[in-house]
Amino acid sequence: MPDDHFNKINIRALDQNETVPYNLLLLADPSKALIDVYLRNSIVYIAEQENKTIGVCVLCSLNKVTAEIKNIAVATAYQGKGIGTLLLNHATAIAKEQGFRTLIISTANSSAGQLYLYQKLGFEMMEIRKNFFIDNYAEPIYENGIRCKDMIMLSKSLK
Numbered sequence: 001m002p003d004d005h006f007n008k009i010n011i012r013a014l015d016q017n018e019t020v021p022y023n024l025l026l027l028a029d030p031s032k033a034l035i036d037v038y039l040r041n042s043i044v045y046i047a048e049q050e051n052k053t054i055g056v057c058v059l060c061s062l063n064k065v066t067a068e069i070k071n072i073a074v075a076t077a078y079q080g081k082g083i084g085t086l087l088l089n090h091a092t093a094i095a096k097e098q099g100f101r102t103l104i105i106s107t108a109n110s111s112a113g114q115l116y117l118y119q120k121l122g123f124e125m126m127e128i129r130k131n132f133f134i135d136n137y138a139e140p141i142y143e144n145g146i147r148c149k150d151m152i153m154l155s156k157s158l159k
C-alpha cells in the first residue's frame with residue numbers, strides 16, 4: 001500500500017535538455033545500447049519526490065495506433081510502495097489521451113513479479129519471443145533463480 005509520502009509524488013515528462021536517469025533505466029534493462037535506441041522515439045516520464053527522481057517510465061510510439069512502455073523502473077529503496085503502479089497508470093492514461101488504441105509492455109519469462117503486476121493492471125499475454133534475451137544481451141541474466149531467455153509481450157486495449 002502507498003505510504004505517507006505517496007501524495008507528494010509528482011509525475012512529469014522529462015524535457016529534452018534534462019539528464020536522462022540511466023541509473024533507473026538500467027534497473028529495468030541492462031543494455032544502455034538498447035535503451036539509447038528506444039529513447040530516440042520515446043517520451044520519458046519521471047516520478048519525483050522532493051526534487052529527487054525516484055521512478056521512470058518510457059513510452060514509445062511504435063506506429064499511429066500502438067505504443068509500448070519500453071522501460072519502467074523505481075529506485076530500489078522506493079519499490080513496493082505503489083509508485084510503479086502509479087507510473088504505469090499514468091503512461092496508460094497518456095497513451096489513451098494521445099489516441100493510441102493498444103499499449104504493449106514486455107518482460108522476461110523469469111520476471112515473475114513484473115508478470116503479476118502487468119496482468120493485475122489489465123495487460124494480457126500476446127506473444128513470446130523465444131531466446132530474445134539470449135540473442136540480444138551479452139551476459140546471461142538470472143532472476144528468481146531462473147535463466148532469463150524469452151521475452152513475454154503483453155498488451156492492453158485502450159478503447
Ligand code: ACO
Pocket residue numbers: 001027028029069070071072073074075078079080081082083084085086105106107108112113114116117
Ligand atoms: N516481485 C514481486 N512482486 C512485485 C514485483 C517484483 N519484482 N514488482 C511489483 N510487484 C508487486 C507488488 O508486490 C505489488 O503487489 P500488490 O499490489 O499485490 O501489493 C504490485 O506488484 C504493485 O507494486 P508497486 O509497488 O506498484 O510496484 P513498484 O513501485 O515496486 O514498481 C517495478 C514495480 C517497476 C517492477 C519495480 O519493482 C522495479 O523497478 N523493478 C526493477 C526494474 C524492473 O524490473 N522493471 C521492469 C522491467 S520490464 C520493463 O521495463 C518493460
